[in-house]
Amino acid sequence: QTVVTQEPSFSVSPGGTVTLTCGLSSGSVSTTYLPSWYQQTPGQTPRTLIYSTNTRSSGVPDRFSGSILGNKAALTITGAQADDESDYYCVLYMGSGIWVFGGGTKLTVL
Amino acid sequence: QLQLQESGPGLVKSSETLSLTCSVSGGSISGSSYYWGWIRQSPGKGLEWIGSIHYSGSTYYNPSLKSRVVISVDTSKKQFSLKLSSVSAADTAVFYCARHIGGYSGGFGYWGQGTQVTVSS
Numbered sequence: 001q002t003v004v005t006q007e008p009s010f011s012v013s014p015g016g017t018v019t020l021t022c023g024l025s026s027g028s029v030s031t032t033y034l035p036s037w038y039q040q041t042p043g044q045t046p047r048t049l050i051y052s053t054n055t056r057s058s059g060v061p062d063r064f065s066g067s068i069l070g071n072k073a074a075l076t077i078t079g080a081q082a083d084d085e086s087d088y089y090c091v092l093y094m095g096s097g098i099w100v101f102g103g104g105t106k107l108t109v110l
Numbered sequence: 111q112l113q114l115q116e117s118g119p120g121l122v123k124s125s126e127t128l129s130l131t132c133s134v135s136g137g138s139i140s141g142s143s144y145y146w147g148w149i150r151q152s153p154g155k156g157l158e159w160i161g162s163i164h165y166s167g168s169t170y171y172n173p174s175l176k177s178r179v180v181i182s183v184d185t186s187k188k189q190f191s192l193k194l195s196s197v198s199a200a201d202t203a204v205f206y207c208a209r210h211i212g213g214y215s216g217g218f219g220y221w222g223q224g225t226q227v228t229v230s231s
Contacts, residue, residue: 034215034216035217036216036217036218038157038218040157045221045222045223045224046206046221047221048211048217048218048219048221051211051212051219052215052216055216057211089157091159091217096170097162097170097171097214098159098170098172098173099147099159099217100159101149101156101157101158101159102156104156104157
């Protein structure tokens with residue numbers, strides 16, 4: 001069974017830029033996997049940031065952007081702020097109606 | 111503003127069936143491009159897609175849960191439901207209902223606030 005991989009943790013300095021990735025244990029991620037990204041702080045409902053690779057959800061600032069980088073989907077945050085400190089999840093469409101979430105990346109802003 | 115609200119028992123006994131309902135307000139449940147899903151999050155763990163349904167009744171399930179899951183929709187009540195049978199402690203989680211965005215292809219765009227379900231022995 002294919003596993004969706006994410007960095008377990010990442011850190012960024014305030015004002016800095018960070019790129020989180022979403023890959024596959026076997027194979028490459030392309031736009032056909034329809035990657036989407038979610039932000040979640042502890043105890044809160046996930047917030048949709050990006051869907052269909054690079055479409056920002058309503059109200060999401062343009063500091064957040066999605067793309068394909070190499071063989072992975074990527075979420076780039078520019079001008080990191082303290083309240084960007086959260087868990088970030090990606091989900092990929094595997095075909096046949098099946099979605100698989102990555103394990104999440106814990107982002108620290110310090 | 112579309113709103114989703116989960117409801118159901120917060121405590122289920124081991125080996126029994128977990129039943130949750132998601133009520134939709136502020137929008138239609140029956141749009142041709144509207145797909146509705148269930149996602150869960152075990153304590154301290156990540157998100158897991160359980161399954162999704164179209165208002166027409168077409169369903170898609172996580173293969174690892176497929177033998178125990180049934181998702182249904184009641185358009186007259188603007189609700190869709192989850193049944194998970196033969197539960198164990200491993201099924202203890204926060205359960206979220208959600209609507210896919212941009213048809214089925216857009217991931218999950220709208221989320222309920224989530225409901226905690228604990229499986230007891």
